[in-house]
Amino acid sequence: MPEHEYDIVIVGSGAGGGTVARELAPLCREGVRIAVLEWGPRLRPEELTGRELEMAGRLYFDGGGTMTRDRSLTVAAARTYGGSTAVYTGTSLHVPRRVVEAWGVPGLEWEDVQRRSERYAGENGVHLLPEELINENNTLFVEGCRRLGWPVRQFPLNLRGCRGGGVCNLGCPNGAKQGTHVVQLPAAEAEGVEVITNARVESLGDRQCRVVVSNPGFGEPSPWEEGEHRVRAKRIVVAAGGVRSPALLLHSGFGEELPALGRWITLHPALILVAEHARPITNIVGHPKSFYCEAFRGFLLETCMYFPFTTAKNLIGFGPEHSALMHRFDRLQQILVLVMDPARGENRITVDADGNPVIAYTLSPEVLDSFHSAMKAATAIFLAAGARRVHVPAGERFFVEAGEEGLLDELIPRRHVRPGRLSVSSAHPMGGCRMGGDPASSVTDGWGRVHGVPWLYVADASLFPACSEVNPYLTVMALAGRVAEAVRNDHGEVNAT
Ligand SMILES: Cc1cc2nc3c(=O)[nH]c(=O)nc-3n(C[C@H](O)[C@H](O)[C@H](O)COP(=O)(O)OP(=O)(O)OC[C@H]3O[C@@H](n4cnc5c(N)ncnc54)[C@H](O)[C@@H]3O)c2cc1C
Incomplete structure (x- = not known):
């Protein structure tokens, strides 16, 4: 050797x-x-x-x-x-x-x-991107937050x-x-x-x-x-x-x-949320992540724009509604939820016999509560930005429509926010x-x-x-x-x- x-x-x-x-x-x-x-x-x-x-x-x-071991999220x-x-x-x-x-x-x-x-x-x-390099996926997020009176900040980026x-x-x-x-x-x-x-x-x-x-x-x-x-x-x-x-x-x-x-x-568990506008917007071209909103306890909302496979996997469900949304990719706006999860001793890495990591991690009730609040907040931002409809993974229906802003508690009930019903990922x-x-x-x-x-x-x-x-x-x-x-x-x- x-x-x-x-x-x-x-x-x-x-x-x-x-x-x-x-x-x-x-x-x-x-x-x-x-x-x-x-x-x-x-x-x-x-x-x-x-x-x-x-x-x-x-x-x-x-x-x-x-x-992870219980397959409730991907890292x-x-x-x-x-x-x-x-x-x-x-x-x-x-x-x-x-x-x-x-x-x-x-x-x-x-x-x-x-x-x-x-x-x-x-x-x-690291610097702030100039205005002319910021696409509509980002500017719509800013507009939505401002209409709701939620503070929004620009991300410094290292480009x-x-x-x-x-x-x-x-x-x-x-x-x-x-x-x-x-x-x-x-x-x-x-x-x-x-x-x-x-x-x-x-x-x-x-x-x-x-x-x-x-x-x-x-x-x-x-x-x-x-x-x-x-x-x-x-x-x-x-x-x-x-x-x-x-x-x-x-x-x-x-x-x-x-x-x-x-x-x-x-793991800073994350969820990608997707809304559809009535017209094409600039989304996949341009830097994907230029703004964030930290107005909430327990989670951060950030702009994001993922690629077709990742987007499709993050929508919950199959069939015509899923397909129709993916076919309107040029009209999609996306928001990323990042939940601040507490450190717990039982959330841990172990190894199998070959030394491969096994990630034992449970989405706790506090994390699920944060996802629930975040889904409602992001839906409000999308609708305030003029989206036609929003796909909410744990919603009563595949879409929440424009005009239903007052029904978010009813249409996005906490009981649906559970592992298996959400496509949760982690990059942190x-x-x-x-x-x-x-x-x-x-x-x-x-x-x-x-x-x-x-x-x-x-x-x-x-x-x-x-x-x-x-x-x-x-x-x-x-x-x-x-x-x-x-x-x-x-x-x-x-x-x-
Ligand atoms: C898609 C994505 C987007 C992200 N975006 C951001 C962002 O915008 N802002 C931000 O702050 N953070 C972001 N992060 C997180 C950030 O990249 C990480 O927090 C950071 O890189 C972690 O640094 P690290 O050194 O711990 O691990 P890593 O950067 O992951 O490096 C670990 C390295 O170790 C190597 N390695 C592992 N095992 C072995 C071994 N046995 N032998 C030899 N080599 C090994 C791996 O191949 C890897 O190259 C993102 C992460 C991802 C995945």
Whole structure:
């Protein structure tokens, strides 16, 4: 079996791993050897076709639909150079002070998180889109909210040279989105960090990992030969994402000493709502997500526009009404509901015998209450924006029609809001390796150092002790920046002694 030696190995190249690689890259000038091991491929530009099903298969784990154990929701996470930053929409929000204070992690101050996320927002080109680039799917949302007197805000986005292709979640063919695949990883590689793609870390042992290299038949071939490899490193930073970092650590046996490992996950459950206008609107062309409304307790409403397959799967029901709505795709307006789910110990990642993650997550009554309120609020916004009719998944009928604004409580009863009746998804898995002071209730300290394992760190969304409440990537980067600082300090201290 080929063997490789590094000083620092980073598992995963997404928002967390890419940031750690960039922050540690200057150490390469002093001869420190650093590698990123990334399960997914590095796609060639011509392979980003924007075709929905093709790209889902090339970019995502399980085509973007990893199911929870009870099959009540699907989780999307990317498996590619840049991780989920290659498919994210680029909305760039800062975590509120109240969230970090409620996390209560010793040594973690909101001011530090804020300072770091502002730095990454600058590095990744975050700005507000000019008015001429905003399509009607977005402006109608603004109009609807304003007519109802609900405050609406514009999303800062991390784009450079957006041409409005609308396929952000299928990988931007124009390279406009400023994820780690565009900003941090190329900069780290230029300084000497090696990125080994198509390299799945199977398990971790004492300062080493077992890696399997396998080329999927698209993308650049891995720089390493196919087959098993052993990699030794003085320090290993796990940044495999909110589902796969806890799974990798559990499969590697760390759960025995760390009872919180895999637990307290939150998913930010999401629901896509669809309305039909009487005329065609600009929807699929242009950036999909430019505005949000945070007027409510327990959920956020955001603009969104999904592709035909994803849209069809999110409508409840079959037959003529479903088909008629899909045939009017050019008239559809969409709103995304994001529910802030509480962290609970019983919502957890476990692993099967092969080390694959099993996501045990129950949609709680509080989450279903939030979906219920959100469906009524979104329906009100659509109708205030002039929609002809709205498809409400848990409605009494397939459509709520214009003019029925006063009947929403009757037409959208709480009793229909239940698993199986809603097509719920998640793109924001968080927790499972939560930070904290106590090894009995957390996995790492406030700098991502795994309790009791001096060579091991975590640097991704799994660090969150509870939901971030807002779209999370800037917070992941800020926390990963702290982990890189801890690794650098620890490495320097050991070398100095
Ligand atoms: C469709 C979509 C849209 C989104 N839009 C937004 C948005 O607009 N704004 C926002 O703030 N957030 C958004 N997010 C969320 C954001 O992308 C994530 O929160 C963030 O990328 C998480 O960073 P991470 O490092 O934890 O994981 P990831 O970025 O997912 O990276 C994990 C990496 O680890 C690799 N990996 C996993 N297991 C292994 C292993 N065993 N060996 C080697 N490599 C491994 C994976 O292939 C992946 O590349 C979106 C996510 C999705 C899926």
